[in-house]
Amino acid sequence: MFTMNLNGIPVTIAEDLNLLDYLREQNLTSVKNGCGEGACGACMVLVDGKASRACLLTAAKVQGKAVLTVEGLSPREKDLYAWAFTAAGAVQCGFCIPGMVISAKGLIDKNPDPSRAEVKQALHGNVCRCTGYVKIEQAVLMAAKALRENTALPADIPYKVGDRMPRLDAPAKILGTAEYVDDMKVPGMLYGAVLRTPSPRAFIKSIDITAAQALPGVATVITAKDIPGRRSQGHIIPDWPAFIAEGEESRYIGDALAAVAAVSKKIAREAVKLIKVEYEERKPVTSPREALAEGAPQIHPKGNLLSRTVLRRGNADAAIAAAKYVVTQCYVTPPTEHAFLELESALAMPEADGTLVVYTGGQNVYDDHHGIVSLLGVEDHQVRVISKMVGGGFGGKEDLSVQHHAALLAWYCKKPVKLTLTRQESINIHPKRHAMEMEFTTVCDENGIITAMKAELLSDTGAYASLGGPVLQRACTHAAGPYRIANVEITGRGLYTNNPPAGAFRGFGVTQSCFAMETNINLLAEKAGISPWEIRFRNAIEPGDVLPNGQIADGGTAVKETLLAVKDVFESSPDAGIACAMKNTGLGVGVPDTGRAKIKIQDGKALILTAAACMGQGLATVMTQIVCETTGLDCRQTAFHAPDTALTPNAGTSTASRQTVFTGEAVRRAALKLRADLENSDLASLSGREYCGEYTGVTDPMGSDKPNPVSHVAYSYATHVVLLDDAGKLAKVVAAHDVGKAINPTNVEGQIEGGVVMGLGYALTEDFPLKDGVPMVKFGTLGLFRSSQAPAIESLIVEKNPDELAYGAKGVGEITAIPVAPAVAGAYFRRDGRLRTQLPLADTPYSRKK
Incomplete structure (x- = not known):
């Protein structure tokens, strides 16, 4: 028997439960389960006034102590924190924010007038994947000031295009009342769990579910033979089976073999362990080059080549042969984990009329609906999909992960079933950013005018297609960057391996090819004897120019304006790095959109x-x-x-x-x-x-025979500058973005800041090591940037778009992360003269021991 004071009320706990589990069972939904290993801070609570991670505590560890969650804040505190975080624009997906509020309160209670450096340190235990921390830090400072001065809160709300309108969903997210799927409970709800393959490539001889079925509390156990509809799913190519069947070979460590529904999470997971699998382990194919090798095992019946993309304009070989300066380099980028804070979760509920209602947190309810309907083999009207709050995505929640398994379990049980992944399951299962090997040749004349580029890209799409084909296309169509280059030849190949699948990720392939191209441009600038800024300005696309993919740049094109916006800051430091990028708006290339x-x-x-x-x-x-x-x-x-x-x-x-x-x-x-x-x-x-x-949006397909095909309805452009301090650490990032028109400047700044910090992690610290296809990483070792590491970020919004389409707005979500890594690499190259061609960058103050 254990006692504690919970939000001012004495409570007794009969057994030594995990504190996070206990609090969530009490419907204190501000306390989130982001990792379960003490690394993310989403479950932060105050224990006797100290910010502490609930997932690492038990009832025994808080015996006799006072525990405070956001629900226990005073009404005045709730009002002030909700106002400050909303007004500052500190809330995006919102999943991490209640934990941030708790850390902020822990700081402000002890230090009512903290500095920004003190705020950064106080938030070190809290990870945010969306915001870049800038506006969260500002919110904490605003809350502290309001609490000190007993500020009256403003009532007016700006709401027109161009105004800094506060987010409508922010207060509920801040106070923990916004509902994500895993916050939901319904009467009679069962809990799902899934058995995964014992190794990335295993021939499954038999699956014995007898013992699992016999465990008290188990409602059902299902396998591949229980699927009434189409077993294989996929956005474009339906090559991803919901379950691997007996007599088949698994393709990666996340493949499902069976699923269980039981009266508790504990029993469901115990039942999974009771399922006996007889299998033969086989050597996995773990790289695209292995997949290409003669005699390599065929991961899919049609072979290991998923897709091939070719883009040609002019005569690259002839231009390269005639060029004054030539740079050829090979580049390597790793797979990357999205690390959205909300774990994948779905709740499927059979209704009395036979309809199955599925609550999800994905990136399109209609994509989820299509997959579930085809899996169940039912009519469209028999399934309804409703989205709850989505705790981050970045592309990682486009594929089916738990939705179809929860639906299938509920369909069989005729009872509600909720299925939520653990963090390690999430890391093992959902698609990542594509690892790529690239060889880029870029050439220019004596004046630094780029006359040609040629590139070959090799992409690891992992076990299943997901969106590997379109990602490879974007990597290729954007590989030459936002420059006038008449002669281009780009070839990309995407290969299946036994690694975790790769799919959509912020930047969609362009993060990889931009790193290569922009680094080559720095080398050309050095050979031509001009500055990295100057070579970009001389070659940058202007309205009416032809992009390397053939599209004519429209009147809203403002890449030169972004370069001019950062010119002074770049030239102010000898250690400054610079990079430009372009990114499409819309699916494009003839795809219905x-x-x-x-x-x-x-x-x-x-x-x-x-x-x-x-x-x-x-x-x-x-x-x-x-x-x-x-x-x-x-x-x-x-x-x-x-x-x-x-x-x-x-x-x-x-x-x-x-x-x-x-x-x-x-x-x-x-x-x-x-x-x-x-x-x-x-x-x-x-x-x-x-x-x-x-x-x-009407666009032309890849391979169109038009002289100037319309690849996409619009492009955004950006230039980033990275400044290093005397110790070689990040001092500041200045990010200039051509957004067309900022519908909400605060939102745009938040996207830029979040993308910059995500890009800094990609450049310097994030990795996803694999051993024989198995991830050798957990959430706490992914290398995610924290507030104490994030530098100052200045967002420069460039608005130049006369188009009436959406008031002239252009997409900004993806491009924000693209030019960061090459800008960082450029800064270190100018600092020490060392060319770094692999991410994360080696030999920096951020490099981690391996």
């Missing part, structure tokens, strides 16, 4: 309905601003509905930096129809009316 939205007048408000997923980018707020700008309504006269396949129109996946443009334009078109009616009526008289909007 439509944003959809509907505005319904209900309860005296304009209710915005769209299935566009928000993983933290502030989509509801941006769409509200577009509606208000278009109609003249106040934001208090609007509302926003969560993605729901029964109610909200399919707006496509939140990927390719597309939602602000595609769904934003769809919302604008719907709002224009509403505005026409509002000229003669008020909202109340329009009750029940619906206004639909749709926007489809």
Whole structure:
């Protein structure tokens, strides 16, 4: 028997439970399970005033102590922390924020007037993958000041396009009342668990579920033979089986063999351990070069080559032969873990009418719906998918992970089933950023004008296709960068291996090829005797120029403006590194791509309905601003509905930096129809009316024979400068971004800051080591940047886009992470003259011992 004071109330616990598990069972949902190993800080609580990780504590360790969660803050504290974090723009996906609030309170209670350095140190135990920490630190300073001075909170809310409108969902996320899937509980709910393959490449002889079925508390155990519909899933190529069957070979460590539903998580996991698997272990294929070798085991029936991309313009070989200066280098980039803070979770609930309702936290409810329907072999109307809050994605929540298994278990049990991965399961299972080997040749004349580039890219797509084909395409179509280069020849090959799958990840292949191209440009600048800034400015695309992929740059192209914005800061330091990047908006290359939205007048408000997923980018707020700008309504006269396949129109996946443009334009078109009616009526008289909007981007396919094909509807451009201090550590990053039009500047800055810090981790500390296809890493050893490591970040927003499409906005989510690594590499190259061609960069103050 153990006692403690919990949020001011004495409580007794009968057994020595894990504190995190106990608190969540008490419905204290501000305490999040992000890793379960004491590394992320999402479960931070105050124990006798000290910020502590609940996942590392037990009832015995808090015996007789006072435990405080966000729910236990005073009403005044709740108001002030909610205001400060919202006003500062500190909230994106929100999953980490209650833990941040607890760490902030622990600091402010002891030091009411902390410095930024003290705030950084206080937040060292809390990981945020979205924000880059800049605005979180500012929020803590604002909260401290408000608490010291008993500040009155402002009431006005700016809400038009271009305003810094506070995020609509921020207060609920800050205070822990926003609901993520794993926060949900329903009567009679069962818990799911999945048995995975014992090794990456194993021939499965038999699966014996008898003992698991007999365990008291187990409701059902299912295997491949229990799937009523299509077993294999996939975005483009359905090559990923929901379960590996007896007599088949597994392809990676995350392959599922069986799934269990039981009355508790503990029993479900015990049952999984009772399943007996007879198998023959086989040597895995662990690199693309192995996969290409003659006689290599065929991972899929059609062979190990997933895709091949070729882009040619002009005559690269002839231009290279005639060039004054030639640089050829090989580059290697590793796989990378998304490390979103919210673990994958799904809750499937059979309804009385036979419908299966599945609550998810992915990047498109319609993608989830399509997979579940095909797996169950049912009609579309028999499955409904609803999104709860999404605790980060970055591309890592586009594929099925738990949704289909939870649905299948619930379908068999006829009871609700919730399935949530552990952090290690998540690390092992979901697709990563593609590891790549690249050889780049870049040449210029005596004036530094780049005349040709040639590249070969080898991409490890892992066990399954996921989005490996499109990722390889983007790596190739963007490989030459935002420059005028008449002669290009780029060849990419994507190979299957027995490594964890690789798929969508912020930057979508361009992070890899940009690192290679921008580093080559630095070497050319050195040979030509001009500065890294100058060579980029001389070659940068202007409106009307032809991009290396053949598309004509539109009037909103502003890469030169981003270069000019950072010129002085780059030239101020001999150790400054610089890099440029471009990134598409929308799927492009002829792929059907439509944003959809509907505005319904209900309860005296304009209710915005769209299935566009928000993983933290502030989509509801941006769409509200577009509606208000278009109609003249106040934001208090609007509302926003969560993605729901029964109610909200399919707006496509939140990927390719597309939602602000595609769904934003769809919302604008719907709002224009509403505005026409509002000229003669008020909202109340329009009750029940619906206004639909749709926007489809028309592009040309890869390999188009047009002289100047339209690859994408828009491109964003950026230039980043990285400054080092005297010790060789990061001092500051200045990031200039051509965003077209910033619908919400605070949101844009948050995206830039988060992308920069993610890019710094990619450049300097993050790795994903594998041994025979098995990840040799846990959350705490991924090398994620923390607040104490993050430098100052200055965001420079360049707005130059006359297009009326979505008020001129262009995507910013992905490009923010792309130029960071080459800019960091360039800074170290200028500092010590050492060329670093592999990520994470070697021999820096951030290098970790291996």
